[in-house]
Amino acid sequence: MPEVNPSAAAACLRRFQEYGDTEDLAQYVRLSGGDTARYEAAVRLLEPVFDPLGHGEYPRYGDLDRQRMRGYEAEIRSIAGWMAASEKADLSGAGTALLGLLDAKS
């Protein structure tokens, strides 16, 4: 199990919020002692968001598997919150929209 390293973890989170690379997100979760398997599963469920975002396109919110997302709501809510806190308009907008989707269904 990797050692928890809060300062390195914070740097990874800042990089994710700057560039939107999900590898930085995974590294952040690892270095902060999170459940990497569950977060990786959550990122896979968010592929309709991250694939278009990674191409400079608009997320396909309609393609999200809302039923399966319920099983990872805590992780997805965390990821959406980190996105929403970004200073980059595309990432923060997608995070805010995701949080709205989560709130709408609950």
Place this chain on the structure above:
Amino acid sequence: MPSARTQLSPVAVDRIDFVNTSAGAITGFPAITSGNLNTPGPYNNPTTNGVKHGLQVHFHLDRGTSSALTPRREIQRTSTGGSVVQKNPPDRPAPPGGGAATPGGFDGTQIGPDGPASHEILRPSADKIVVADVPGFPAVPPVNFPATYRAHFTVTVAAGTTDVARIKYDVLINKTSASDVPNTENRSVVTEKEDLVRGRCLK
């Protein structure tokens, strides 16, 4: 003789400028994770090897105000990174019990929504609305070369439920290696501009 639609529409567009160089571009768009909405044209990131293409579509109104217009963008994109092919919209699998799959992507028949997001829209004056975009790859790992991005885009501006004007264009990117700068291909080309109120093509 003007059509009924011409007489009724309080909003009309008489010019669409497609800006894919710094000439004529406007500023005021916020920062995004990769590329810059304020500086159209080819974009290469030497750190990540990312490659993108920025552009702005300027709709000029000769009637009504830009606040009355809402833009809608649609996409058919296929990208490749090494052997990995990604499509937006994706291929739709065959329905259970029979039927054929529906292809997505650049050569497919499906058309997917592509925003635009609010941070990609500016209304610099009452007679202009601008929709910006920077499609492509934020990063390209060495194993993912050659990286290609091909997309058809349509941007329509509407006043309520009435479509007022439309532009269609393609974005084509091909970066064969990290050192392929300027890129083998990195361009955008307009295929159609239409004034839907008066039913005519625009220059």
